[in-house]
Amino acid sequence: xxxxxxxxxxxxxxxxxxxxxxxxxxxxxxxxxxxxxxxxxxxxxxxxxxxxxxxxxxxxxxxxxxxxxxxxxxxxxxxxxxxxxxxxxxxxxxxxxxxxxxxxxxxxxxxxxxxxxxxxxxxxxxxxxxxxxxxxxxxxxxxxxxxxxxxxxxxxxxxxxxxxxxxxxxxxxxxxxxxxxxxxxxxxxxxxxxxxxxxxxxxxxxxxxxxxxxxxxxxxxxxxxxxxxxxxxxxxxxxxxxxx
Numbered sequence: 001x002x003x004x005x006x007x008x009x010x011x012x013x014x015x016x017x018x019x020x021x022x023x024x025x026x027x028x029x030x031x032x033x034x035x036x037x038x039x040x041x042x043x044x045x046x047x048x049x050x051x052x053x054x055x056x057x058x059x060x061x062x063x064x065x066x067x068x069x070x071x072x073x074x075x076x077x078x079x080x081x082x083x084x085x086x087x088x089x090x091x092x093x094x095x096x097x098x099x100x101x102x103x104x105x106x107x108x109x110x111x112x113x114x115x116x117x118x119x120x121x122x123x124x125x126x127x128x129x130x131x132x133x134x135x136x137x138x139x140x141x142x143x144x145x146x147x148x149x150x151x152x153x154x155x156x157x158x159x160x161x162x163x164x165x166x167x168x169x170x171x172x173x174x175x176x177x178x179x180x181x182x183x184x185x186x187x188x189x190x191x192x193x194x195x196x197x198x199x200x201x202x203x204x205x206x207x208x209x210x211x212x213x214x215x216x217x218x219x220x221x222x223x224x225x226x227x228x229x230x231x232x233x234x235x236x237x238x239x240x241x242x243x244x
Contacts, residue, residue, distance in 0.1 A: 038150035057179030066207035116209030181224035
């Protein structure tokens with residue numbers, strides 16, 4: 001199986017200070033129907049989604065960049081429902097199938113100021129209240145196989161204040177060799193205004209001088225993701241039914 005997996009460098013650095021970002025390519029593509037995590041998200045609608053068809057991925061927390069390194073994607077939400085109850089992402093591993101943990105957080109804008117050796121959250125984006133979700137002991141079904149990890153938010157995250165409908169979705173992995181499916185195209189929602197057709201990704205928390213809001217992998221820089229939201233959070237729905 002490992003002989004069928006190849007990692008290729010496809011990126012032109014954004015600037016002289018940026019280190020090349022490798023893109024891992026799966027050949028042949030293997031996709032499982034395994035979904036890890038998730039919870040009650042009834043009555044929700046899709047406010048962001050991608051094609052889920054790519055054979056490539058970017059390493060979330062590469063060993064060379066330090067364990068605090070995260071990847072993020074700045075996206076524009078569709079629709080009007082803004083109580084986010086679930087976000088699912090497509091991941092895979094290449095040469096390490098040990099369990100790992102993953103944490104997702106949402107920011108109002110870019111997660112970094114771009115300087116090296118600085119933590120995530122020091123950029124223009126503000127951490128959105130209640131948007132931290134961690135899954136522990138994630139077990140990939142097999143090496144080189146894409147699977148879905150579902151981050152649940154209870155109570156749902158209120159994005160009603162995001163008048164520009166734009167957020168940054170950030171993921172950190174507890175170890176290296178976990179890849180987030182890349183080279184996707186939004187099918188619901190879009191890339192932010194002003195970004196190129198291939199969009200950008202963000203790296204923050206790196207120990208090297210390669211943090212930034214405009215990381216470019218040389219492909220469509222959209223991560224595989226689906227965001228589900230409700231019109232009204234469950235707690236308020238129950239309140240109205242009970243008449244309390």
